[in-house]
Amino acid sequence: MHRPNLNNLSPNERTLLANLIQLYTTPNIIDIHGNAVSSGIHSDPALFLSFHRNYIGGLETFLLQQGYPQWVPLPAWNPVEQIPQEFNIPNTGPERLQNLNPNVSFSPEFDQENLINFATVEELGEALIPRHNLVHRRIGGVMNNMRRAPVAPIFWPFHSFIDDIWWDWQRITVVVPSCIGLSIVNATRLLDNCGLHIDMKANFYTSPWIRIKQQKPAPLTVTPRGTIVKLYY
Ligand SMILES: [Cu+2]
CATH class of the missing domain: 1.10.1280.10 (Di-copper center containing domain from catechol oxidase)
Incomplete structure (x- = not known):
């Protein structure tokens, strides 16, 4: 309140x-x-x-x-x-x-x-x-x-x-933005700005410039702030 x-x-x-x-x-x-x-x-x-x-x-x-x-x-x-x-x-x-x-x-x-x-x-x-x-x-x-x-x-x-x-x-x-087509580095920045987190483990050894193909939760889903978004490439 x-x-x-x-x-x-x-x-x-x-x-x-x-x-x-x-x-x-x-x-x-x-x-x-x-x-x-x-x-x-x-x-x-x-x-x-x-x-x-x-x-x-x-x-x-x-x-x-x-x-x-x-x-x-x-x-x-x-x-x-x-x-x-x-x-x-x-x-x-x-x-x-x-x-x-x-x-x-x-x-x-x-x-x-x-x-x-x-x-x-x-x-x-x-x-x-x-x-x-x-x-x-x-x-x-x-x-x-x-x-x-x-x-x-x-x-x-x-x-x-x-x-x-x-x-x-x-x-x-927060409404989850779409990261599809973005590089990992830009997707991280976008999610950060919305109070969302990225599943780092999945992407730890990968080039930050690889582009995202899929994500969970899906774009436009309403989710609690702080939710971890899993990105797939
Ligand atoms: Cu009334």
Whole structure:
């Protein structure tokens, strides 16, 4: 996790952050989400992640402009914890939040050490969407209105939390580049740059200029950083 926990901020800080979020969420900003929902982003796993990252990015730009770099990246709220009182917004009217304690855990499936079980960003997004939907439903009120959910300030730190899971996954995995046709020396350099290693033993007595014919894992496979790639020539 690289985003600070919303619940570790002081109550005053949370009040200020919630106010800034409300200042940012003009009808135009809400419409961006509404239109994205209409065009189906919640059923496209990869787009679901990238859309919300950009959407949060808009708020982060705003926070920087307003002079609050300490909240970039935006703090995250883990829905296994209570929604803090300062984020109980709206708390009146038909759109008010119904439940501050949705009590939805993303553990252990989405713990760092298990993220490697998701072979592609689509798999990760697909697994995240239903759990994410459950949080929206359990909070209720405007959070259960997919088009208008960003009206609730807690929407933003909640999506920060989801985004952090994706970020972790991106950090521990890498797409294996193709070394086919490269010399051993250039392949080593390329793999090094991606945080991958080369099986040296296989190539120890060979000229470093021999060209690679085959590799394992195959090009474009998602694999943990630090994986040893075997090259054949
Ligand atoms: Cu959402």
